[in-house]
Amino acid sequence: MISTIQSSFQQLEASEAPSDSHDNPCNYTDMRCSSVIVSLACTALWSAVDAQLSATLNGAFGVTGTVTFTASGKNATRIKASIEGLGTAQAPGPEFPWHIHASAVSGTNCASAGGHLNLLNVDELQTCDPNNAAATCATGNLAGQCEAIGESGSKSCISHLFTLEDILDKAVVIHLNDANKTRISCGTIRGDPGTGRGTNNTNATEATNKTANGVATNNKNATVATNKPANGGASKTPVNGGAAPKAPVNNVPATAQAGAKNGNVNKAQASPKKNTPVKASPAAAAAKPKPSAK
Missing domain, CATH: 2.60.40.200 (Superoxide dismutase, copper/zinc binding domain)
Structure with a gap:
């Protein structure tokens, strides 16, 4: 078993990464890890045969x-x-x-x-x-x-x-x-x-080569987190684990949603308008009747 794993690593180390590996969305290191995962899975199945x-x-x-x-x-x-x-x-x-x-x-x-x-x-x-x-x-x-x-x-x-x-x-x-x-x-x-039970082992875990955000994993149940919009609202996928912006629900701003959920917050009251006197226009002033002479 050990010699098989060591041989796999030596073959991988001897291989050269593509010259554009830093621009390649398929990370070269992840590819090597995935190959090792497959080798280990095969070794595990062989071990089950020899139980x-x-x-x-x-x-x-x-x-x-x-x-x-x-x-x-x-x-x-x-x-x-x-x-x-x-x-x-x-x-x-x-x-x-x-x-x-x-x-x-x-x-x-x-x-x-x-x-x-x-x-x-x-x-x-x-x-x-x-x-x-x-x-x-x-x-x-x-x-x-x-x-x-x-x-x-x-x-x-x-x-x-x-x-x-x-x-x-x-x-x-x-x-x-x-x-x-x-x-x-x-x-x-x-x-x-x-x-x-030998080659008919139905309980052996099947090796998978799934990735989440570019990180290789052998977890068959691993899932990539998604940020689904609510009621058709727009959403953005978080980058590198960053928090995604809150999506609007029924076109109501997020701040209003938060306020609506808090029963202790009073509804905002409209401010009363000030009675500011309106100045008369020059034409209206000229049309104003002059007081009659006594």
Whole structure:
């Protein structure tokens, strides 16, 4: 993963920016960031394909080893066992049943693992048929789905009965093939199951290359803020986060709107007009009758 990311950065650094990048509305740095985002998204998807759990086995019979579980496509889990100490006087063969049990192991006490994991409550008295596993096999019956482990200690198979999430913190138990099915080695299944199921991962976040005001982002839900006008009033888009001017509502000035919303503000009263005397024009003065002589 690290080498992939480093290689992406080296290729980007080796590339030359366009000579007119300072005038280009598509910022060159943002393009490089977007490329890295895509690379990281691909790496995340690849990691989901390789999601893996494992159980380290121990017990009182000298049998040790590891069993790994790897997500492998849709509703499939690849199982690989590598066990040592089988076929000895303490653990006579030639075959050893193995199962996933319902509980984690406490120390090396294999009895603490409980019974077989059986998510579908299948009747375990019937014979497990790997060709009809969902109807005839308990979820954890690996011996029935994959066959028993031989004295070589190696076994690989694929199960379609469980996901990694289903078996996390459960236990793998290896038994003797005796009447009591004695538990000779066990271990708790640990690890990170991830969020996906191989190449059919529907929960993986899709990488996006959206920008807001020229800044690259990989947030699929990111939106660019807009300043919509009210009732057809004009509006201006804020620049670099600046506040946009208030839009008029129904052609009423913003100051009047603010006043109307404040119930404690009295309405403006009209100022009374002053009674200023009007001077008579010269013609009116000449037409004024003269007082008669007494």
